Amino acid sequence: MEVNYTASHTFTAAAGASGIETAFTVTAGRKLTLKRVTFIFPVGNGFYLRVWIQRGNERVLPMEGYIVGDGHPIPVNCNIQIEGGHDVVIGYSNTDTSNPHSVCVIFEGVLE
Numbered sequence: 001m002e003v004n005y006t007a008s009h010t011f012t013a014a015a016g017a018s019g020i021e022t023a024f025t026v027t028a029g030r031k032l033t034l035k036r037v038t039f040i041f042p043v044g045n046g047f048y049l050r051v052w053i054q055r056g057n058e059r060v061l062p063m064e065g066y067i068v069g070d071g072h073p074i075p076v077n078c079n080i081q082i083e084g085g086h087d088v089v090i091g092y093s094n095t096d097t098s099n100p101h102s103v104c105v106i107f108e109g110v111l112e
Contacts, residue, residue, distance in 0.1 A: 041069035
């Protein structure tokens with residue numbers, strides 16, 4: 001897998017919170033093709049934090065549903081193109097109404 005671009009974004013969702021986090025914006029005049037996205041959920045997450053990736057407002061990974069985990073990385077191979085100037089966004093829903101939960105998302109791809 002050819003990769004010349006890597007970015008990561010870590011955040012904590014408050015108890016019972018849902019929303020979006022902008023991970024990064026693709027450099028204007030360039031194009032990014034994501035080749036792999038790895039989700040790392042710390043031990044103790046208890047599968048409460050649901051996350052997905054959006055290209056702006058469009059849900060792209062997974063197209064339906066969400067990614068959850070507890071104490072392990074979840075690598076997902078993909079082929080998602082994002083034009084320059086557009087945001088890569090992490091959508092989330094923390095279904096635990098008592099505790100905050102975190103995730104680290106690592107993006108790998110080819111920047112042209």
